Amino acid sequence: MYQILLTRRYLVSKIMPMLAAAAVLLCTAMVLIVWSVMGGFLTMLINSGRTVVGDVIIAWPNAGFAHYDDLINRLEQDPQIKAATPIIETYGIISLPDGRKETIILRGIDGESYARVTAFEDTIYWKPLDAPLEKDTARLDPRLDLLSGASLQRMRSEGLTLTKIDPKTGAESAALVMGIEVSGFNRRRPEGYYIPIQRERTTPDGEVDWIDTFLPRDGRLLVSVAPLNTEGAGADVVSLASRYFPVANEFQSGLFELDQRMVLLRLDACQEMLKLGEARRIVRDAQGPVVLPDPTDPSEESFDEPGTRTVVDPARVTHVFVRGQGDMSRGDAAIALADRCRAIYRQFAADHGGQVPRAGDIVILTWEDRNRTMINAVRQETALLLFLFMIISLVAVFLILAIFWSMVAEKTKDIGVLRAVGASAPGVAGLWIAYGLAIGLVGGALGVGLAYLVVNNINPIHDWLGRTLNIVIWDPAVYYFPRIPSEVDPAKAIIVFVGAVISSVLGAFVPAVRAACMAPVRALRFE
Amino acid sequence: MTAPAQEPHTTPSTGTHQQVGGAAHAPETVLSASGLRKTYLLGRVKVPVLHGVDFSLSRGEFVAVLGSSGSGKSTLLHLLGGLDSPDTHNGGTISYRGKNLRSLSSHALDRYRAREAGFVFQFYHLLPELTVLQNVAVAAMVRWGLGYYREKSRVRSQTRALLEEVGLGHRLEHLPSELSGGERQRVAIARSLINNPSLLLADEPTGNLDRATGDTILDMLCRLRAARALSMVVVTHDPHTAARADRVVRLVDGRVTDAQPL
Numbered sequence: 001m002y003q004i005l006l007t008r009r010y011l012v013s014k015i016m017p018m019l020a021a022a023a024v025l026l027c028t029a030m031v032l033i034v035w036s037v038m039g040g041f042l043t044m045l046i047n048s049g050r051t052v053v054g055d056v057i058i059a060w061p062n063a064g065f066a067h068y069d070d071l072i073n074r075l076e077q078d079p080q081i082k083a084a085t086p087i088i089e090t091y092g093i094i095s096l097p098d099g100r101k102e103t104i105i106l107r108g109i110d111g112e113s114y115a116r117v118t119a120f121e122d123t124i125y126w127k128p129l130d131a132p133l134e135k136d137t138a139r140l141d142p143r144l145d146l147l148s149g150a151s152l153q154r155m156r157s158e159g160l161t162l163t164k165i166d167p168k169t170g171a172e173s174a175a176l177v178m179g180i181e182v183s184g185f186n187r188r189r190p191e192g193y194y195i196p197i198q199r200e201r202t203t204p205d206g207e208v209d210w211i212d213t214f215l216p217r218d219g220r221l222l223v224s225v226a227p228l229n230t231e232g233a234g235a236d237v238v239s240l241a242s243r244y245f246p247v248a249n250e251f252q253s254g255l256f257e258l259d260q261r262m263v264l265l266r267l268d269a270c271q272e273m274l275k276l277g278e279a280r281r282i283v284r285d286a287q288g289p290v291v292l293p294d295p296t297d298p299s300e301e302s303f304d305e306p307g308t309r310t311v312v313d314p315a316r317v318t319h320v321f322v323r324g325q326g327d328m329s330r331g332d333a334a335i336a337l338a339d340r341c342r343a344i345y346r347q348f349a350a351d352h353g354g355q356v357p358r359a360g361d362i363v364i365l366t367w368e369d370r371n372r373t374m375i376n377a378v379r380q381e382t383a384l385l386l387f388l389f390m391i392i393s394l395v396a397v398f399l400i401l402a403i404f405w406s407m408v409a410e411k412t413k414d415i416g417v418l419r420a421v422g423a424s425a426p427g428v429a430g431l432w433i434a435y436g437l438a439i440g441l442v443g444g445a446l447g448v449g450l451a452y453l454v455v456n457n458i459n460p461i462h463d464w465l466g467r468t469l470n471i472v473i474w475d476p477a478v479y480y481f482p483r484i485p486s487e488v489d490p491a492k493a494i495i496v497f498v499g500a501v502i503s504s505v506l507g508a509f510v511p512a513v514r515a516a517c518m519a520p521v522r523a524l525r526f527e
Numbered sequence: 528m529t530a531p532a533q534e535p536h537t538t539p540s541t542g543t544h545q546q547v548g549g550a551a552h553a554p555e556t557v558l559s560a561s562g563l564r565k566t567y568l569l570g571r572v573k574v575p576v577l578h579g580v581d582f583s584l585s586r587g588e589f590v591a592v593l594g595s596s597g598s599g600k601s602t603l604l605h606l607l608g609g610l611d612s613p614d615t616h617n618g619g620t621i622s623y624r625g626k627n628l629r630s631l632s633s634h635a636l637d638r639y640r641a642r643e644a645g646f647v648f649q650f651y652h653l654l655p656e657l658t659v660l661q662n663v664a665v666a667a668m669v670r671w672g673l674g675y676y677r678e679k680s681r682v683r684s685q686t687r688a689l690l691e692e693v694g695l696g697h698r699l700e701h702l703p704s705e706l707s708g709g710e711r712q713r714v715a716i717a718r719s720l721i722n723n724p725s726l727l728l729a730d731e732p733t734g735n736l737d738r739a740t741g742d743t744i745l746d747m748l749c750r751l752r753a754a755r756a757l758s759m760v761v762v763t764h765d766p767h768t769a770a771r772a773d774r775v776v777r778l779v780d781g782r783v784t785d786a787q788p789l
Contacts, residue, residue: 001668001669001671001672001673001675001676002665002668002669005657005661005664005665005668006654006656006657006665009656009657009661010656013656014656413652414654416652417652417653417654418665418669419610419637419640420608420610420640420646420648420652421640421641421646421665421666421669421670421718421722422637422638422639422640422641422642422666422669422670422722423637423641423669424633424634424637425633427637427669519611520610520611521605521610521611524610524648524652
């Protein structure tokens with residue numbers, strides 16, 4: 001009882017406990033701010049990762065697998081699955097107008113179903129904007145003024161279908177949608193939007209030639225890939241297939257790795273280049289029965305020689321991306337969905353025995369598995385930062401210990417008086433523990449409050465620092481996200497708060513034991 | 528070692544005559560000590576302070592322990608109040624109402640100080656952050672522990688009444704730093720009495736005050752003793768203060784040299 005009274009009075013009447021509370025406050029705020037920002041950064045990365053791969057990936061990347069339409073039908077009939085889309089992924093080379101050649105990840109997609117599985121529609125960059133980005137107070141985003149709304153609308157439509165329509169002839173052709181950083185022709189502004197930059201090229205005759213760097217306007221790029229055969233690898237000597245494609249649009253996924261290296265192409269064009277499309281071939285079956293064409297089926301018209309037969313190889317894809325019903329952001333939900341996909345694939349493989357990879361061989365990954373390297377890297381970075389800051393926070397524990405040690409010395413006579421009026425040694429220890437607890441509660445609560453204020457206003461604070469002191473800590477060109485993550489997770493706040501309180505009590509523990517062990521007479525005679 | 532006189536007597540003190548014993552009614556001995564020895568260790572040097580002191584205090588008696596500085600009188604008071612313990616070997620015994628203090632657990636000793644013995648110190652030893660009211664109430668909080676919540680209203684009214692009694696009813700919310708020396712000592716006296724102890728142990732209660740204020744404090748102590756039937760030990764080096772006691776125990780170099788009723 002007297003502990004509460006004295007703790008209250010000591011707290012408000014001395015500068016030293018206020019300093020101790022301030023130390024706890026700063027450490028609490030520091031740890032929580034770092035954790036919130038890094039945790040938010042990780043969440044944004046994970047969400048961005050999910051936007052481009054869906055929730056579960058069924059993959060046979062070497063040669064692709066056939067009958068994917070049947071697999072997608074089966075998947076989409078399952079109540080746990082919202083949509084599925086066929087994908088081809090391979091590596092390639094893209095030749096840029098200024099002569100550079102960049103290695104790329106070429107992803108062949110079906111725009112319509114890809115948009116149902118991923119956030120493709122949201123990631124399309126060149127499209128009309130209703131309102132400027134948060135930091136773009138001057139409204140300089142070219143999507144607002146520079147281009148006409150009609151052009152942008154057309155680009156958006158062409159981007160979604162990966163089809164370019166020739167305005168003169170009306171002819172349609174498969175087109176590319178590139179990651180916004182692939183070409184290097186777009187420069188990101190601190191406000192978060194991109195502007196196409198002008199580049200010059202010196203021609204062989206020494207003249208300077210300006211390149212139109214806004215590729216979705218009239219850009220055509222040469223894409224080269226190595227075709228895959230059904231055995232799952234290219235020939236020993238790799239010969240590239242190259243073809244020019246117009247650029248329909250660009251996308252911004254939020255993942256720098258993808259935005260810098262990925263190029264999307266319409267699925268049929270991709271299949272054609274990689275020789276993964278439907279194909280007929282003649283098999284000489286010397287020992288088997290001669291297969292005669294079905295005279296009732298005009299498509300089966302055959303010119304096969306006797307002893308041979310025509311085999312139709314169905315089109316193939318390397319991946320099927322699957323989107324589940326409901327919230328799949330939790331790892332266990334995605335794992336359950338992957339198990340369901342595995343069961344569906346098992347039946348599918350049984351029904352297409354020998355024509356598709358076996359159920360035990362096919363690769364089925366969750367979005368978390370697919371992005372594990374990136375997620376783990378950021379998680380480890382977050383853990384390392386937290387560890388470092390917690391080590392720094394240990395300073396607060398020793399600060400409290402030092403402050404309490406000197407306060408116990410200062411209050412030695414008070415301790416003697418309390419013992420003289422009957423206070424027990426544990427009671428006196430309890431006084432200092434309660435004092436440490438109070439400092440932890442006050443400092444921790446204020447620290448959480450400060451962290452909440454800072455994190456929720458971190459972007460305005462950052463902008464202010466940039467304006468007044470020219471300090472840019474979170475450069476969107478480096479960190480990629482235009483805004484610093486600004487949400488405090490209540491669970492993290494509680495953990496940090498409890499940690500602050502425990503640290504304070506720990507800091508007070510040794511001085512409390514010292515106070516309890518003090519002989520009353522010595523305390524009373526202390527000078 | 529010289530044993531103090533223990534004979535019953537009639538005590539004139541502060542004009543109040545109190546019967547504490549007689550041939551027909553042997554006075555009840557509240558507190559007694561026998562063969563008390565206390566040695567302090569200063570670095571590696573053993574400094575004996577008490578050399579086998581005998582002492583007794585009857586119910587309602589006022590005993591002054593008179594001695595010069597360093598004679599061991601404060602040490603004796605601390606031993607009697609359970610604030611310190613005699614030497615482990617041949618340190619003697621202290622008995623309160625028949626119970627040997629040395630055999631008490633630390634918890635029981637804390638209870639003894641909280642309920643049976645009230646201390647008044649020369650330098651008041653008030654807690655500077657607490658108001659007058661809180662300085663007195665804190666002793667009750669220690670005594671009652673969590674039960675203070677139950678007793679709170681009663682203790683608060685008792686605290687106010689006690690402070691009124693010592694003439695500080697108008698300074699309840701003042702801090703010690705805002706009080707004179709005499710007022711501080713009155714707060715200390717109120718604190719020592721808030722738990723209704725049967726013993727009052729005062730260490731030079733007027734030693735830090737001028738004569739007039741000291742007399743006022745002594746008057747107050749004697750009045751309160753009479754009103755509450757307190758047994759009181761006052762340690763002093765001032766014969767004027769000692770003259771107010773029922774009996775004086777003289778201490779020289781850790782030995783009782785003389786004890787006499789006044």
